[in-house]
């Protein structure tokens with residue numbers, strides 16, 4: 267098996283693009299917020315795993331642990347009223363987009379006060395109020411929707427930008443080509459943020475794709491594309507800030523390939539026979555949270571003590587969300603046939 | 610003979626036909642070393658290797674297209690679409706290509722392929738992984754559609770599907786896959802059950818119940834309860850294949866019982882059982898002494914929460930109650 271790019275240390279194409287370090291100038295509160303969100307995702311997903319073990323998550327669900335810097339870095343770099351489109355591994359995107367942890371957890375265990383009234387579940391959490399167009403059970407399903415949302419921005423002449431989160435493996439579905447191509451001829455304000463976690467289910471991306479970098483696909487569309495370190499939230503923030511601005515000026519779309527790794531199995535049931543423990547451990551050395559925490563401490567934004575406080579608060583919050591969800595009621599049966607059509 | 614689950618029976622069928630015929634190969638996502646999302650193809654990669662058990666990228670359209678193209682040029686592909694919902698991503702290759710090639714070519718081509726896919730709800734997978742789409746496939750001329758209800762049938766029907774010279778949509782119910790409850794003695798070696806022949810799973814004289822897939826099992830349970838509690842004797846007909854449709858077995862039964870209930874898991878509106886009822890009206894109206902009725906799911910996407918999902922899909926209780934209400938009105 268070919269070694270992946272990040273471990274080989276040839277990740278970033280940053281120099282080519284003169285990307286400024288905007289992160290450096292962020293207010294302390296925003297920098298802390300980024301850390302808090304990453305912790306929220308990590309502990310939320312840990313809690314979801316407990317629910318899985320207790321048998322309270324029906325069907326399946328996909329955990330985002332290890333990939334936190336992608337969602338948080340990218341979403342911190344856009345405005346609250348910029349749309350995002352997510353995918354099946356979507357809990358992290360929701361949290362980064364300020365979704366309510368209680369209602370998320372309720373949805374995951376099928377409660378009536380969940381984000382989708384218990385109708386959608388893990389693979390369908392959406393929150394229109396937070397400009398989150400939702401996860402998707404169909405790999406690639408979001409790539410059409412993202413074009414539409416970006417077109418709305420263009421037609422309404424607002425300066426909104428859309429981030430379409432996609433997985434590495436989804437770029438091999440036909441809709442990827444149709445979507446990026448049309449976005450490119452229309453110069454849509456759309457960032458394809460490809461979370462390359464090295465696998466699509468059990469299949470290594472390097473065995474299902476004949477090029478080394480997914481970002482090289484930019485050539486087919488005449489657009490900007492680059493590969494970045496997706497376990498470095500500062501880098502993700504800087505890159506997305508830079509390109510979101512270009513998109514707003516009519517220079518989209520952009521293809522960002524963000525190298526990362528999922529620590530857990532693909533979904534609820536996964537024997538993980540396709541990878542070694544050693545590989546997982548090597549990736550854990552690039553723990554995005556640990557790296558960011560150290561970065562903040564080194565640049566004297568926070569002390570180790572403050573970090574611990576933040577972490578403790580998040581643990582409490584997640585515990586409360588789990589309690590809230592467990593105490594919530596299941597949907598009423600009359601909800602079964604509502605919401606099929608709008609009035 | 611060995612006691613096999615539904616999933617194991619289909620795997621054995623695949624293994625045995627592949628051992629016999631070099632032209633048969635498998636294609637799909639994560640079906641190789643990983644053994645498929647449900648583990649159905651597990652072990653086949655080790656036995657037949659990467660040439661004949663072909664892992665693909667997430668590319669439903671071209672997976673199906675590859676099957677079509679290789680089928681018309683001399684192979685017998687078996688392809689897996691992980692969940693039937695994902696056929697949406699490759700629907701052109703199914704409905705415009707696979708289904709129509711023979712006709713469009715004036716009968717000069719054959720499309721011997723099997724599209725296996727997991728169907729149905731009841732497993733908490735939510736709206737994109739739980740649909741029952743059989744009516745859509747059955748509506749398209751050129752496709753055959755198979756819906757086995759038990760391991761023995763699954764194997765025999767599968768082998769027939771592989772040797773059929775037409776595109777066959779083979780709908781495997783995901784709740785049945787690993788269920789020990791429905792495991793059965795299944796003979797080793799090749800045997801076939803013809804496509805287009807239903808079977809009476811339980812003979813009875815009071816009422817005819819027509820069902821497919823998992824609903825056959827639920828109907829059988831309802832029938833046992835009614836026999837025990839109320840001495841009602843239901844006849845349960847398993848269509849096994851919905852296209853071609855064995856309407857004769859239904860008509861024969863209705864002639865005897867005078868009453869018909871059709872049970873399906875799909876949404877009722879435009880559901881396949883509407884076709885069964887229509888054909889019985891056209892060909893067997895005089896046999897009926899009560900209106901034929903359908904028991905089906907409500908007309909909404911399959912919800913995630915198990916509370917709602919259970920409410921949506923016909924249950925043993927619901928089937929039993931409807932049978933009682935039809936009989937009590939007469």
Ligand SMILES: Cc1ncc(C[n+]2csc(CCOP(=O)(O)OP(=O)(O)O)c2C)c(N)n1
Nearest residue numbers: 355403404405433434435436465466467695
């Ligand atoms: C159209 C479609 N095909 C297959 C699947 C099954 N499936 C769900 S996730 C997945 C892998 C996706 O890989 P990637 O896009 O890299 O995202 P990741 O899971 O790695 O985050 C597959 C094959 C699906 N949900 N939809």
Ligand SMILES: [Mg+2]
Nearest residue numbers: 433434465466
């Ligand atoms: Mg991936």
